[in-house]
Amino acid sequence: MPVQPRTPPGVLELLPPQQLAFQRMLDTVRRGFERFGFLPVETPVFELTEVLLTKSGGETEKQVYFVQSTGALKQGDTPELALRFDLTVPLARYVAQHEHQLVFPFRRYQIQRVYRGERAQKGRFREFYQCDIDVIGKDSLSLAYDAEVPAIIYGIFTELAIGKFTIRVNNRKLLRGLLETFGWPEPQHAAVLHELDRLGKMERAEVVTRIAALATDDATKQGVAKLVELLVDSPRDQRVFEVLRARDNATLREGVDELERVYHGGIALGIPAASFEIDLSIARGLDYYTGTVYETFLDEHPKLGSICSGGRYENLAGHYTKSKLPGVGISIGATRLFAQLLEMNLIGAVHAAVAQVLVLQVESALGPAYAELATELRAAGLNVEVYGGEDKLAKQFKYADRSKVPLAILLGSRERDAGIVKIKDLRTTTEHEVPRSEVVTQIRGLL
Amino acid sequence: MPVQPRTPPGVLELLPPQQLAFQRMLDTVRRGFERFGFLPVETPVFELTEVLLTKSGGETEKQVYFVQSTGALKQGDTPELALRFDLTVPLARYVAQHEHQLVFPFRRYQIQRVYRGERAQKGRFREFYQCDIDVIGKDSLSLAYDAEVPAIIYGIFTELAIGKFTIRVNNRKLLRGLLETFGWPEPQHAAVLHELDRLGKMERAEVVTRIAALATDDATKQGVAKLVELLVDSPRDQRVFEVLRARDNATLREGVDELERVYHGGIALGIPAASFEIDLSIARGLDYYTGTVYETFLDEHPKLGSICSGGRYENLAGHYTKSKLPGVGISIGATRLFAQLLEMNLIGAVHAAVAQVLVLQVESALGPAYAELATELRAAGLNVEVYGGEDKLAKQFKYADRSKVPLAILLGSRERDAGIVKIKDLRTTTEHEVPRSEVVTQIRGLL
Numbered sequence: 001m002p003v004q005p006r007t008p009p010g011v012l013e014l015l016p017p018q019q020l021a022f023q024r025m026l027d028t029v030r031r032g033f034e035r036f037g038f039l040p041v042e043t044p045v046f047e048l049t050e051v052l053l054t055k056s057g058g059e060t061e062k063q064v065y066f067v068q069s070t071g072a073l074k075q076g077d078t079p080e081l082a083l084r085f086d087l088t089v090p091l092a093r094y095v096a097q098h099e100h101q102l103v104f105p106f107r108r109y110q111i112q113r114v115y116r117g118e119r120a121q122k123g124r125f126r127e128f129y130q131c132d133i134d135v136i137g138k139d140s141l142s143l144a145y146d147a148e149v150p151a152i153i154y155g156i157f158t159e160l161a162i163g164k165f166t167i168r169v170n171n172r173k174l175l176r177g178l179l180e181t182f183g184w185p186e187p188q189h190a191a192v193l194h195e196l197d198r199l200g201k202m203e204r205a206e207v208v209t210r211i212a213a214l215a216t217d218d219a220t221k222q223g224v225a226k227l228v229e230l231l232v233d234s235p236r237d238q239r240v241f242e243v244l245r246a247r248d249n250a251t252l253r254e255g256v257d258e259l260e261r262v263y264h265g266g267i268a269l270g271i272p273a274a275s276f277e278i279d280l281s282i283a284r285g286l287d288y289y290t291g292t293v294y295e296t297f298l299d300e301h302p303k304l305g306s307i308c309s310g311g312r313y314e315n316l317a318g319h320y321t322k323s324k325l326p327g328v329g330i331s332i333g334a335t336r337l338f339a340q341l342l343e344m345n346l347i348g349a350v351h352a353a354v355a356q357v358l359v360l361q362v363e364s365a366l367g368p369a370y371a372e373l374a375t376e377l378r379a380a381g382l383n384v385e386v387y388g389g390e391d392k393l394a395k396q397f398k399y400a401d402r403s404k405v406p407l408a409i410l411l412g413s414r415e416r417d418a419g420i421v422k423i424k425d426l427r428t429t430t431e432h433e434v435p436r437s438e439v440v441t442q443i444r445g446l447l
Numbered sequence: 448m449p450v451q452p453r454t455p456p457g458v459l460e461l462l463p464p465q466q467l468a469f470q471r472m473l474d475t476v477r478r479g480f481e482r483f484g485f486l487p488v489e490t491p492v493f494e495l496t497e498v499l500l501t502k503s504g505g506e507t508e509k510q511v512y513f514v515q516s517t518g519a520l521k522q523g524d525t526p527e528l529a530l531r532f533d534l535t536v537p538l539a540r541y542v543a544q545h546e547h548q549l550v551f552p553f554r555r556y557q558i559q560r561v562y563r564g565e566r567a568q569k570g571r572f573r574e575f576y577q578c579d580i581d582v583i584g585k586d587s588l589s590l591a592y593d594a595e596v597p598a599i600i601y602g603i604f605t606e607l608a609i610g611k612f613t614i615r616v617n618n619r620k621l622l623r624g625l626l627e628t629f630g631w632p633e634p635q636h637a638a639v640l641h642e643l644d645r646l647g648k649m650e651r652a653e654v655v656t657r658i659a660a661l662a663t664d665d666a667t668k669q670g671v672a673k674l675v676e677l678l679v680d681s682p683r684d685q686r687v688f689e690v691l692r693a694r695d696n697a698t699l700r701e702g703v704d705e706l707e708r709v710y711h712g713g714i715a716l717g718i719p720a721a722s723f724e725i726d727l728s729i730a731r732g733l734d735y736y737t738g739t740v741y742e743t744f745l746d747e748h749p750k751l752g753s754i755c756s757g758g759r760y761e762n763l764a765g766h767y768t769k770s771k772l773p774g775v776g777i778s779i780g781a782t783r784l785f786a787q788l789l790e791m792n793l794i795g796a797v798h799a800a801v802a803q804v805l806v807l808q809v810e811s812a813l814g815p816a817y818a819e820l821a822t823e824l825r826a827a828g829l830n831v832e833v834y835g836g837e838d839k840l841a842k843q844f845k846y847a848d849r850s851k852v853p854l855a856i857l858l859g860s861r862e863r864d865a866g867i868v869k870i871k872d873l874r875t876t877t878e879h880e881v882p883r884s885e886v887v888t889q890i891r892g893l894l
Contacts, residue, residue, distance in 0.1 A: 003501050005544040005767035008528055011491040013541070015548055016555070019487050035825050037802025037832030037852070040466050044458040044574050045492060045560065054450050067512050067530065069564025081455055083514065094460070097452040101462055103849045105835060108463070113492065117516025127491050135835070142835035144814070155825070268818035320452035355484025367591070371715035378482050378602070385484030388552060388582070388589035402550045405484070 010118060010126030012335050017349035017404075022338050024350065025160060026111060029131045029332060032156035033109035036148065038133055041108040043090040045115075046081040051093055053082065054319040063116040065126075083115035087132045087331070088316075095136055096320030104138040105145065111334075125335055134329030136316055141326045143258055146292040146312055147265025149330050153296060153308055154271045156332075162346050164299040165307075167271065168236075168279035171259040171292055172311070174244065175231075175283060177252025182227045183220035196231065196283040201305070204228060228281075236277040238263065255291075262292050290314045294330055304340055308332045353405040355385035356447055360400075362412040364390045369411060373421070373439070380440045400426055407446060409439075457565060457573030459782050464796035464851075469785050471797065472607060473558060476578045476779060479603035480556035483595065485580055488555040490537040492562075493528040498540055500529065501766040510563040512573075530562035534579045534778070535763075542583055543767030551585040552592065558781075572782055581776030583763055588773045590705055593739040593759055594712025596777050600743060600755055601718045603779075609793050611746040612754075614718065615683075615726035618706040618739055619758070621691070622678075622730060624699025629674045630667035643678065643730040648752065651675060675728075683724040685710065702738070709739050737761045741777055751787055755779045800852040802832035803894055807847075809859040811837045816858060820868070820886070827887045847873055854893060856886075 007013050014022055030040075046067050053064065066079040084090050087110045095106060111131045118124040133152060135145040150167045157165050175196070176189050184192055195211045208224050215221035234240045244256045259278065266276050284293040290313055295306035310330030317325050341347035357377055359370045370386050377384045385405065387396050400408050410422040421439050423432045425446055434442040454460050461469055477487075493514050500511065513526040531537050534557045542553060558578045565571040580599060582592040597614045604612050622643070623636050631639055642658045655672050662668035681687045691703045706725065713723050731740040737760055742753035757777030764772050788794035804824055806817045817833050824831045832852065834843050847855050857869040868886050870879045872893055881889040 002543075002765075002767050002769065003498055005498060005540040005764070006495065007491055007540075007544070008493060008495050013490060015545060016486040016488065019489060023487050034801050034830050037800060037805075037830050039463040039801055040470050041463065042466060043460060044454055045562075046455060046574070048453065048455050051450055051452060063516065065514050065516050065528075067514055069510065069512050081512075093452045093454075096449075097454070098462060103846065107832070115492075127493070140836075142837065144833070144835040148833070148835070151822075265814070265818065268815040270818070270822040317452070318449075320449050322449065353484060354481050354486055358484075367712070368715040371712070371717070375598075375717040383481050383484050385554070386591070386595070388591040388595070389587075390589065399550065 008126070009120040010124065012125060012128070012339055015349075017351060018342065020350035020352075020354070021342075021347055022334075025338055025347070026129070026131070026334060028159050029156055029334065030109070030111060032152060032159065033131075033133055035155060036107075036133075036152050038107045038109040041091070041094060041110045042112060043084070043087075043094055043110070045113070046083055047090060047093065049078055049080055049082045051320075052084065052089060063118060065115050065117050084112075085116050086114050087112060087130050088134075088329075091132070091134060091136075092317035093320055095325060096317040096323075099321060099323060104136065105141060106136040107133070108136075109133045113335075123336065123339070125339075128333060128335035131332040131334050132329060134316075134327050136325050136327040139324050139326075141328065143261050143292075144265060146258070146262045146328050147269060149292075149310065149328055150262075150266045150276065150294060151269035151271055153294075153330060153332075154266075154275060157296070157308075162298065162341055163301070164275075165296060166275055166277050166299055167266075167294060167296045167308075168277045168282050169259065169262060169266070169292065169294055170279055170282040171255040171262070172284070172289055173251050173291055174255025174259055175280070177249050177255050178227070178230070178244075178247065178280075180249050180251060181247045182223045183217065184215075188214060188216075190287050193283045193287075194285055196228075196281065197285040199228070199232060199281040199283070200302075204232065231280040234278075234280050236279060237273055238278075240278050240280065258291055284309065284311055288313050292328060301340075301344065301346075307337050351404050353385070353403045355383050355403070355405045357382055357384045357407045357409060357443060358400050358403075358405040359384065359386045359409045359411070360393065360396050361387045361390055362393070362410055366411065366413065366416065369416060373409065373411065377440060377443065380444075382440075382443060407443060455573070456567040457571065459572060459575070459786055462796075464798060465789065467797035467799075467801070468789075468794055469781075472785055472794070473576070473578070473781060475606050476603055476781065477556070477558060479599060479606065480578075480580055482602060483554075483599050485554045485556040488538070488541060488557045489559060490531065490534075490541055490557070492560070493530055494537060494540065496525055496527055496529045498767075499531065499536060510565060512562050512564050531559075532563050533561050534559060534577050535581075535776075538579070538581060538583075539764035540767055542772060543764040543770075546768060546770060551583065552588060553583045554580070555583075556580045560782075570783065570786070572786075575780060575782035578779040578781050579776060581763075581774050583772050583774040586771050586773075588775065590708050590739075591712060593705070593709045593775050594716060596739075596757065596775055597709075597713045597723065597741060598716035598718055600741075600777060600779075601713075601722060604743070604755075609745065609788055610748070611722075612743060613722055613724050613746055614713075614741060614743045614755075615724045615729050616706065616709060616713070616739065616741055617726055617729040618702040618709070619731070619736055620698050620738055621702025621706055622727070624696050624702050625674070625677070625691075625694065625727075627696050627698060628694045629670045630664065631662075635661060637734050640730045640734075641732055643675075643728065644732040646675070646679060646728040646730070647749075651679065678727040681725075681727055683726060684720055685725075687725050687727065705738055731756065731758055735760050739775060745793075748787075748791065748793075754784050798851050800832070800850045802830050802850070802852045804829055804831045804854045804856060804890060805847050805850075805852040806831065806833045806856045806858070807840065807843050808834045808837055809840070809857055813858060813860065813863065816863060820856065820858065824887060824890065827891075829887075829890060854890060 065083040067081040068079040198207050212221045212224045282295050289311035293311035296308035312328040316327045374384045374386045408424045419436050420433050512530040514528040515526040645654050659668045659671045729742050736758035740758035743755035759775040763774045806821050821831045821833045855871045866883050867880050
């Protein structure tokens with residue numbers, strides 16, 4: 001009885017035309033990262049459990065996949081190994097472990113899959129690609145990198161050509177300073193920011209109610225609607241700095257200064273103002289972020305939520321080293337993004353073979369001539385397939401059609417004796433007879 | 448107390464210069480596969496245990512890593528998920544699952560990591576890359592693909608430039624036929640082939656003794672030395688076919704015919720005879736292979752053993768489908784190969800940054816000019832880094848030196864006013880003053 005072949009739930013396995021499209025997406029991301037001089041890093045899929053889960057009992061741990069080999073199955077203790085659930089913890093471990101061999105600021109990109117034991121539901125993946133860049137400084141890190149990060153993302157999403165998008169930037173110091181001016185004491189900031197992060201995902205009025213419920217005095221409670229109005233309805237370009245400078249406190253001023261430098265820095269690096277907004281309502285849920293924060297939205301598909309998020313953090317690897325390692329980074333959740341783009345037909349399966357040319361078997365005795373021709377074309381940099389079987393031409397053309405190769409080459413003894421080859425453009429069904437010696441040039445012209 | 452940052456044993460984690468070299472290797476492999484028109488496939492890192500382990504109790508299962516999320520830890524049953532231990536079982540599952548959406552012959556490549564719970568020892572990896580290609584037919588598959596596989600490998604190893612190598616080819620039908628002529632009954636063939644696979648790893652005399660011990664009659668036992676001599680000492684090019692045709696039986700004849708076609712096919716596809724040997728002593732341990740078999744050796748480092756092996760199999764996915772799916776494929780164990788090449792200094796760390804140009808911060812007021820220049824260079828396809836901090840030039844040059852970027856750009860107000868930029872070639876320490884408008888061309892010339 002055969003076993004039913006199937007994948008586990010929560011993974012995205014693609015057929016070749018979609019896989020080609022996905023690979024092009026990842027290649028574009030990688031090229032975008034390299035364009036700014038970032039270095040590649042890959043880490044093992046599993047880490048020692050003790051190293052991965054330095055903060056025990058968190059939400060994340062509940063989703064961790066543990067790994068154990070057959071021999072260890074019966075022991076019952078927490079397994080020694082666990083799959084990474086993001087690329088940030090492995091980066092922290094990597095930088096702390098190799099600190100003395102790295103050049104700082106350390107600029108790395110990492111494109112790998114991560115694993116989360118999510119409850120199975122649509123749009124939730126248990127295995128998905130993350131594409132991360134981070135710049136890690138030693139002791140300090142220039143704000144110039146906070147401006148570079150959105151410029152990198154702008155380049156990549158522009159090249160991906162998946163529609164108009166907006167990178168929204170904010171600063172958590174600025175938010176904390178604002179909260180102070182609205183009467184919120186420092187210990188409550190984290191809770192309020194956590195609620196503010198719901199803006200855009202939940203009705204504004206509901207967010208106001210939830211925040212008001214946290215207030216311990218009436219004046220603060222009264223001010224919540226005004227606070228949220230300021231965050232959501234302020235101008236989304238440099239005019240906002242004037243609004244903010246009208247208020248005053250040290251943290252706010254520091255946040256505004258930073259945001260202003262990041263905004264102008266991003267514009268100087270070529271991000272058009274239409275794709276780069278100051279959005280005071282972006283809070284990011286994680287307390288990990290301490291300054292600049294980013295989110296990215298497709299203008300015509302706001303429901304997707306942020307497709308690329310990140311920010312500045314004070315110290316990357318406090319669990320692993322006493323060195324202070326501030327950083328700034330951003331992450332593209334490529335699997336989720338690709339799945340959504342596919343579903344909305346914003347990205348298409350690649351309806352083309354990897355092969356650009358298919359050499360058909362017109363006469364089996366000419367096998368060596370086909371091999372020689374294919375070798376010549378490959379040496380010229382073309383991707384070439386030779387039809388393997390000795391099937392009738394009709395069957396060969398059917399294969400060519402199904403595999404979406406653009407050009408087929410027909411070379412029989414008539415053509416060989418005349419010193420020509422016949423190129424059939426399968427996209428237009430036109431045929432071209434060209435001299436054997438010009439075949440590379442002619443094919444390049446047709447592609 | 449910080450946790451000591453460290454990777455689990457049995458993984459290969461690289462510093463950026465080595466990672467760059469490894470990435471180039473994988474890119475070369477991928478380009479080599481695509482040159483022949485193969486399609487990319489990726490499968491999830493874990494499979495359902497029931498699907499992955501269709502043959503229970505084998506050697507492989509002892510090395511399988513099981514995966515379970517925190518919630519499932521206490522149950523004690525065999526976990527539902529397991530990490531793939533090769534790319535062949537996932538391919539079989541993939542082809543069976545998607546059979547009706549694939550075009551046959553299905554030509555796929557897959558470059559992913561696989562996992563084995565190996566005992567920790569030098570050179571044994573628990574996580575390693577495999578780079579596989581396979582051509583899968585439906586019901587039948589032309590022998591032309593058996594000739595194509597070594598041609599692909601020849602192209603890749605040539606481009607990798609890791610020294611002279613030899614692809615050795617043999618045929619298991621031929622071996623079985625030969626065994627018959629030496630008196631071995633069919634049921635013993637698998638055991639003898641298993642011993643023959645030790646040739647090259649063990650002294651010839653010892654292999655002879657081990658095989659002789661299997662013989663049940665004296666004539667067969669006496670013939671073992673002669674058999675091994677024939678396998679090891681026969682000519683390694685087409686002259687061997689004459690030797691083999693002197694013996695006779697149906698299986699042998701079929702094997703010789705196949706091997707002859709594969710050999711001449713490979714030569715026709717451009718493999719020089721010096722890199723392509725018929726080696727009758729190649730047996731491959733796995734009974735899975737039924738015809739052509741391949742191994743690949745670095746001529747100057749035979750101790751490494753085969754760095755790329757594979758062969759023809761009769762039926763890929765018998766556990767998952769009733770369709771008959773014959774195939775031929777080969778696999779490069781990239782992690783092990785890379786680790787060995789590194790150790791022997793046959794491949795070097797890449798002593799160059801990803802960035803080709805580093806724009807230095809000569810005057811902080813000129814930040815926007817640096818951003819504009821970098822954006823212009825990136826638009827021209829160059830990988831460009833802008834130094835982020837406002838450090839002294841000496842510190843910036845130290846960074847440039849350590850990060851191995853070839854060119855630095857100096858642009859102060861003097862240069863700006865004169866409409867020039869200064870390019871410093873850090874490899875030669877020569878400086879070039881060039882007009883601002885010619886900077887792209889000049890940089891291209893220097894690189």
